[in-house]
Amino acid sequence: MKSWRLTFLALGVLSLFGKACALKSSEEAIPADWEQVSYIERGDYLVNYLGHCVGCHTPLGPDGRSDMSLYLSGVPAKFAGAKAGPPQVAGFPGPRGSRVYAKNITPDPETAIGRWTEDQFVQTFQTGVRPDGLKYRTSPMEWNIYGNMKEEDVRAIYRYLRTIKAIPNNAPANIPPR
Amino acid sequence: MNWISPFLIILATTFVLTSPSSTRGGTEAELIARGRYIATAIQGCGCHTREKPDGGKDENWHYAGSPNPAPPAGPPANAGWTSPRWKKIYARNITPDLETGIGKWSEASFIRAMKTGITPDGRVLDAQMPWDAFQKITDRDLKSLWAYLRTIKPIKNTPPERIPADQK
Numbered sequence: 001m002k003s004w005r006l007t008f009l010a011l012g013v014l015s016l017f018g019k020a021c022a023l024k025s026s027e028e029a030i031p032a033d034w035e036q037v038s039y040i041e042r043g044d045y046l047v048n049y050l051g052h053c054v055g056c057h058t059p060l061g062p063d064g065r066s067d068m069s070l071y072l073s074g075v076p077a078k079f080a081g082a083k084a085g086p087p088q089v090a091g092f093p094g095p096r097g098s099r100v101y102a103k104n105i106t107p108d109p110e111t112a113i114g115r116w117t118e119d120q121f122v123q124t125f126q127t128g129v130r131p132d133g134l135k136y137r138t139s140p141m142e143w144n145i146y147g148n149m150k151e152e153d154v155r156a157i158y159r160y161l162r163t164i165k166a167i168p169n170n171a172p173a174n175i176p177p178r
Numbered sequence: 179m180n181w182i183s184p185f186l187i188i189l190a191t192t193f194v195l196t197s198p199s200s201t202r203g204g205t206e207a208e209l210i211a212r213g214r215y216i217a218t219a220i221q222g223c224g225c226h227t228r229e230k231p232d233g234g235k236d237e238n239w240h241y242a243g244s245p246n247p248a249p250p251a252g253p254p255a256n257a258g259w260t261s262p263r264w265k266k267i268y269a270r271n272i273t274p275d276l277e278t279g280i281g282k283w284s285e286a287s288f289i290r291a292m293k294t295g296i297t298p299d300g301r302v303l304d305a306q307m308p309w310d311a312f313q314k315i316t317d318r319d320l321k322s323l324w325a326y327l328r329t330i331k332p333i334k335n336t337p338p339e340r341i342p343a344d345q346k
Contacts, residue, residue, distance in 0.1 A: 033212070035316050035318060035319075045314075045316075046220060048311060048314070049311050049312065049314040049315050050216065050220055050221050050315055050319060051220045051221055052221065052308055052311050052312070054308075054311065055308055055311070062262075063262060064261045064262040064263070064305060065305055085260075086259065086260055086261075087254060092253060092254070093251070093252060093253055094229075094233040094253065095231055095232055095233045098233070137233070138232070138233045138234045139233065140224060140253070140255075142222050142224050142235070145218060145219060145222040145224070146219065146220075146222075148215075148218050148219035149219040149220060150215075150219070153219075153220065177233075
């Protein structure tokens with residue numbers, strides 16, 4: 001009789017486990033190879049850790065580390081024209097005097113991507129062309145790489161970026177090659 | 179009815195091992211494929227590949243680090259980065275070259291470097307190599323990146339040594 005009791009216990013544990021898995025997946029259908037349980041958690045992981053968008057898109061504090069009070073708000077407008085300094089100040093120098101500045105990717109509607117729809121965001125990644133028609137050129141923002149990102153990952157990034165604080169900042173416009 | 183208990187235990191074990199929430203790594207081929215996706219779509223490790231004059235990455239030097247000697251000015255992947263501690267700091271060679279790259283590292287030492295900033299030769303990586311963020315990368319993704327890095331072409335190149343901020 002003891003073994004029967006054990007069997008029922010095992011069955012009970014198994015069915016509970018199965019139920020937990022089913023509940024998790026019914027909340028939101030997510031790709032099977034994700035180790036994260038939602039789009040927003042996946043986006044958080046890609047933006048802050050694996051893809052580390054933070055590195056270039058967040059201004060630096062005096063200690064040389066990202067100033068999280070300006071999280072993802074791009075190169076501060078006041079640095080436009082700076083000739084020297086790290087890329088978070090003076091942009092990335094490119095060929096023939098060109099410079100590329102990390103942009104504001106907070107949800108601010110005026111100076112950042114607050115008005116972009118999720119589909120526009122996906123399209124920008126897939127084509128390297130912004131909703132306003134500006135085509136990105138080769139730069140440290142490697143569109144040839146990020147264009148390979150699976151659509152679900154790009155959507156995860158967008159949905160996470162919608163959850164962060166909107167910070168107004170007009171990042172300097174890129175300087176094209178002479 | 180005693181025969182059924184071990185059977186159930188095996189069944190339960192199989193169920194747990196095949197569940198998607200398991201953090202097991204997968205086969206070597208699966209790890210390499212996952213690592214390739216990360217490196218070619220999400221974390222391109224672009225700082226480690228120098229740029230051509232047109233601003234594109236120089237694929238002949240893929241992941242080989244800064245040129246040596248490095249130019250005095252230009253994109254950071256070529257001319258180095260600055261930080262409060264370092265006047266100039268150069269991206270290292272992360273190809274599997276045995277002498278100048280990370281060919282002699284083990285998976286464990288790679289994961290340790292990504293999580294603590296300490297390399298097998300005792301070097302402490304600067305924050306420019308953002309290991310404080312990379313330490314949050316999952317073990318499965320770190321193992322995948324390592325498996326993929328083992329498959330790329332070894333390139334001989336020793337980037338310049340970093341220059342402390344107080345050095346003239």
